[in-house]
Amino acid sequence: MLTVLITGASGFVGGHVVREAERRAAGIRLLSHRRPVRRSGARCLRGDLTDPGSLRGVCDGVDVLIHCAAxxxxxxxxxxxxxxxxxAALVAEARRAGVRRVVHLSTASVYGRGTYRGQRPEELVRNPGSWTSRTRAAAEDAVLSAGGVVLRPHLVYGAGDTWVGPGMARVLRRLPGTVAGWSARMSMIAVPDLARALVGAAFAPGTAL
Known part of the structure; x- marks a missing residue:
């Protein structure tokens, strides 16, 4: 049985990742910097990404790390x-502890604004426009330089969503009329599917870090 450490477990996506890892009968550890995340059968660890010293030892005995916190x-x-x-500090600790794989939840916002129609993913160039997306691109670099895996979803919806679905509903309620053409396209993914992708990437056979 693999042991997985999940960060951001109290968040929207992270909570679904925990449930998916439970479904796969993994040994689960949850990293929390504020309040303990209560899950039956999971071990909650205290650690703060802004305090590298607090991360010492959190990856000991861990096979895979799924990093959802941001x-x-x-x-x-x-x-x-x-x-x-x-x-960067968490990845360094994972490497020190011998973690086999790191999977990082990033965001499509690292590409910046654009339509990107007709382009393959490998053709896209990162062009982050905000401090959040710039620093998340830097997080990607830390993971990728260690041989980890990065996923970049855009809009995530589903149970627990407080932004995408509610935001779209507010926009539609406030529109003065109907929408013409329906030609705009958005990249969207249901949160259970994203959780399956993250856990699947973590547990898939392959080379270690």
Whole structure:
């Protein structure tokens, strides 16, 4: 049985990742910096991405790390501390502890604004426009340089969503008329599917870090 450490388990996507890992009968550890995440059969560890010393030992005995925690919005300093520096510190600890694989939840916002129609994923160039997306691109670099895996979803919807679905509903209610053409396209993924992709990437056979 693989042991998986999940960060961001109290969040929207992270909570679904925990449930998917439970479904696969993994040994589960949850990293929390504020309040313990209560899950039957899971071990909750305290650690703060902004305090590298607090991460010492959190990856001991861990086979795979699924990193879902992120700072979204806020100050430049907060984004750098959590997303860039915090991820780098966590990856360094994972490598020290001999973690076999790191899977990181990033965001399509690292590409910046654009339609991107007719382009294959490997043709896209990152062009982040905000401090959040820039520091999340830096987090990607830390993971990829260690041989890890990065997933970049755009809009995520489903149970627990407080932004995409509710936001679209508010827009539709406020529109003065109907929408013409329906030609706009958005990349969307249901949160259970994203959780399956993250856990699947973590548990798939392949080379270690």
């Amino acid at each position: 700072q979204i919005g806020g100050t430049k300093a907060a984004n750098e501390a959590v997303n860039a520096d915090g991820t």
